[in-house]
Amino acid sequence: MLVQFLLTGLALGSIYGLVALGFAVIYKAERVFNFAQGILMVCGAYLAYTATTQLGLPFPVAVIVIIAAAALLGIVIQFLFIRPLSGQPLLPVIMITIALSIILKALIEILYGVQPKPLATSLPTGVLILGDVRLSQLNLTAAVVSWVCMGVFFAFFRFTKAGLLMRATADSHEAAILSGVNVNRINAGAWAIGTILAVIGGVFLGQIQLASTELEHIGLLALPAVVIGGLQSIPGAIVGGILVGVIEQLASGYISPKARDVFIYIPLLIMLLVRPWGLFGNRELGRV
Amino acid sequence: MAATDNPILRVDGLQMRFGGLTALDNVSFTAGEGEVTAVIGPNGAGKTTLFNCITGMYRASAGRVSFAGQDISGFAPHRVARAGMARTFQNLALFPGLNVRDNLLVGAYRHGASGLIEGAVLGPRARREQAAAEDRAAEILEFLGIPELAEAMPGELPYGRQKQVEFGRVLMQDARMILLDEPMAGMSRPEKTLMVALIRNVRHRYGVSFLVVEHDMPVIMDISDHIVVLDFGRKIADGPPAKVQQDPAVIAAYLGSEEAGQAVFAGAA
């Protein structure tokens, strides 16, 4: 049973990790703590619904459309909501992401109605049996895709010019501005990437369940994930996501589903008190 | 009169390290009661670090600070303030959300004892303290010559005026010693003259001691009784202005060569 919980937690945690990764990218670039990450994920599920069910696109084309739309969404959000507030203190920036999530949720409900929509993508639905352990192929695919995305993402950061620029900008805004980097463009790029990652997570969660605005709450589990891992740290986000997935499974399996929140948030609180920079973050931040 | 006769502040072997960098290296000096002691030195000499160590903003790696007979090493800033030491900041530290009068009233904090709830229910002690502080603030604004600015927000004032407001807040603390971190920086000549007069006035009237970091040599030579010179975190000279001015090590530290250094101090001679 333990192995089962661990593996399922790992698979599920990979999706959280993916969403958390998107979150961390945005945070790293602009110091924006994005409470709209959950609803961006929901957007993914509905984009998939539009692309596959409403437009009837073949799956590979649908994937491209979804990713392009997500990138566009991220850029538009950054331009309309985030850029005007750059340099503002913490609360306004947090609040505008909350406002953004209210707006997006209302728009989704106006466009699609409040009933959840079933997704019909051609993702695998079978079961993989490994001894006693059974993993849904969908969860497994989600995990694999998450890891591929993370890999692509690392390669992007490490080996492409745009990725290098992003890293440099995240390290020092002033230096980047001085050396003539178009910081706005970099930030828009970060939002595009962050949104794409959230949207991919959303496609999987939508497929596991339904496309519904209630998925937002699941997406918000990326927040504790990213903090436990370390706000500044890309690997931290992924590890944090996996941890949250595993904790969720173990708490629900051995204690009660209701206990999940305390088992995520009590460690979070302890982490904040003892090691606020997270498992993988840098020490300099956040201490009195 | 020599500083050591009647020291109010005694700094003993103060050391401050940031990682591998030594910002203060075994600095010792004393400041006399009722005197103006200046700390000078080229940029990066560790003057502001010294201030921060004395006032508890930084916790020194080693060394002791005693103030008015009390060992204040390791005190948190508010305890240092309560012991009777006040300071200004290099880059101005006002409360932008509070108007000038309220900025001054914050300075009176250490003289009161009423709490949040007493204020909330208009308790007699809170009202008494408030009235006393308001009177004192009016007096100080008058003293500074800016009574008409009481209602102004600091952000609306020119830089020199803001420095005066900060000085006013420090005066509200009725401290025995005031630390001024570059009080003249960014000021026009007439403003500087006014500030010098203010410092003199306060010192003579109230017997307050000063510890001043300042770059304007003529001013320093003019107002100080005693000068401490730092370079690369080490004390390189210590004495009355006339002596320090002639010290070759000081002159070299300032401009690398004795001639150029002499030119710097010439104005003050």
Next chain:
Amino acid sequence: MARCADGTHAARRFLAVAGAALSLSLGFSSSQALAFESPQDGVYEDRIDWGVTGDMSGPAAGSQHPWVKGFQSRMHLVNEKGGINGRQINVLAEDTRYDAPSERIAYEKFASQTPVLGMSGMGNSSAQTALVPMINRLKVPVVGTYTTAKASVEPTNPLIYGGFCGFKQMAQVGVGHFANSLKLDKPKVATVHLDVASGVEFNGYMDEAVKKLGGTNVSIPIKVVAADATPQVLALLDAKPDFVAIHGVATTSLLVLKAMQQYGVDVPSFAITYLGTPSVYQSVGEAAGKNYHFVSCFTPASAASPEAAADLIAQAEKDGHGALQDDINFVAGWVVAGLVAEAITEAGEEPTREKLVEILNDGFELPASGLSSKLVYTSKDHEGLKVLQPIGYDYATKKFKSFGDYADFEQYVN
């Protein structure tokens, strides 16, 4: 003065502005104000106001929104046919976001602010429980609740009338039917339920119903925002039940069904009424969905006889709710609106809240319509729709199918 401390000035200014706005709006329409009619019970010369509350934008919107739409559609039809005694029925729908304070505001609004003859809905059992004292005080009858809280019907309240299948009957019919059709003596049952008030309540009724047959029931809670049901299904494997009862929202029940399939837990399952929507069946797929049923006192349009469902289908299409016509919640709203229309009709030419209560409390019956089982209110029992039937889904025809007649399942209810 400190920005932060200067509250009174701005507050004063705000009051001044508010006062000005108020007087402006008064002056603007003072001429109309004189002629304004003010009927106490929401009955006007040409219309009757009727209130509906439901969660239209909150966590339960997925099921309560269709219910409100169903209610409105039925009333459109009533109005198109000339209304009731020459009056149109004007439905005032309030979104209560699954939130107790909003429900309170809406109820008081219906009492005096925009007075209504009566109201329906109230789909949050906690909010409903909280409102019972207020209902007793303000006396606006609640006819056709979307969910019936225990406090609303025990003891029988002359002002509150159920309009949905009760959790108790859902448990009884589900357990009775499966125990019978699977020929089980002492059935072993597992109940997967949300860890919220209604889930705990449903599980209690399951305990009761199973115990009556000498069987055992295992409670397996799940969180509303779960992303995975592996722990639940592992608990199921452990319990080895003969059949499973599912309480939840669409997303959680889907998770449970899919996880059951993944683990090859091939036992029949039945869900509470609220889950009877085609989208649940479509997303779960045929393999897992063929053995999954829900119990309901309502019949989805596709499982009903063409005559019975004709009006509903036509009106749903007309109102642009074509996609909802097979949603059990839409049907429920439709049926309750029919109940309301019938009650108003019987309350006579000049209906009042009092008359309405009298009609309903003295023994009121609606025969099974083909879209629901028969509804009975007596002075001692206001639950209303007590007979349910299990319903399944035929993937080939994409239609719901019932397993007989409501009368066949009456035996399980008491």
Next chain:
Amino acid sequence: MTSVSTSRTAMPIDEFAPSAPARQKAAARPLRWLWLAVAAAVLVYLPFVLHDRAILGYRLSNIQLLNVGLAQLNLTLIAVLGAVSLNYLTGCAGLVSIGHAAFFAVGAMAAAATGAQLGLPFLVSLVAALIAGAAAGVLAGLPSLRVRGLYFVLSTMALHFIVVFAFSEYQYAAFDVFGISYPQPAIGPFALDSALKWYFFLLPIVVLCCLACNYSLKHREGRALLAVRDNEQAASSSGIDVRVLRLKAFAFSSAIASLAGALQAYYLTTVSTELYSLNLAISFIAMIIIGGMGSIAGGVVGALVWLLLPSVLTGFAGELGAAGGGLAKIFVEHRPQVVNLIFGSLVAVLLIFAPGGIVGAARKLTKLVRPGAEA
């Protein structure tokens, strides 16, 4: 510099001539009393207007009364307590918290333990809520000793989930699954059994709490809070113990929030754990953003807008009915969603174009119109 006093202590008041602004203030006093009288009269008459749906015998339509009812007004008064106390904490003390709903839950729990379980009188359980809230506030503030900024915000969020969990365990263990039911509140023989009575019970509490917050900010430690918010270093070098003061502010603010929670629980007669969602906490933040951070008035205005605007919008949407064209049709069809959309957009627009909220914008406007007026 000629008028400097020679004494080191403050001069007695009579020796000191009032400065020009002080004199102006004295002259403005009668007008101020007039305003206060008008405000009081409006506040006293308002509930009767909403109750009778008429002004001086003139019957008003629902939309003329902006679709607002007395129940809503009472709940708004309770929300004002929440918003004002959060603004005290966040706007004035500079501690951003998204755990404010948790204090409502604490108040409801304290009231449940004392009022529902022990059967103590209503007022006693309100006092218990105040005390429990203050204690919980100190606990919630403890992380502020170690972390700040975003990390502190997250600690309040963690706290929210932990408190809500405790609430649900308590509710399920000691009460019904449907929630905790509270006894009929009464002050001595006087039962609070109608919306009007509740209004006149709540109004003085709310006014007193607002005044208390306001006064505290104008005296020693309250002003010190503002100083800490604006510049922590300068504040501590003025002798302010930042850490202790923050804890005090937290206790003060959460005591009020907890009182509001107890009042809300009694007002609703039954509350269950679902009421205390993160959305509730977020709505308080939205209120102070809309109203304006850092002023008591901002909290009041924000709560009014947040609770009353939706019903105003809904009311107008109802009036719009079938009359309008395409956009109006969307509005009518998706009324709740459009209300949410307008709200989200309002918050976003205010954040971008008027960071001071409605109160801040109003102040700027008055400054433009009457440059000589008070800041």
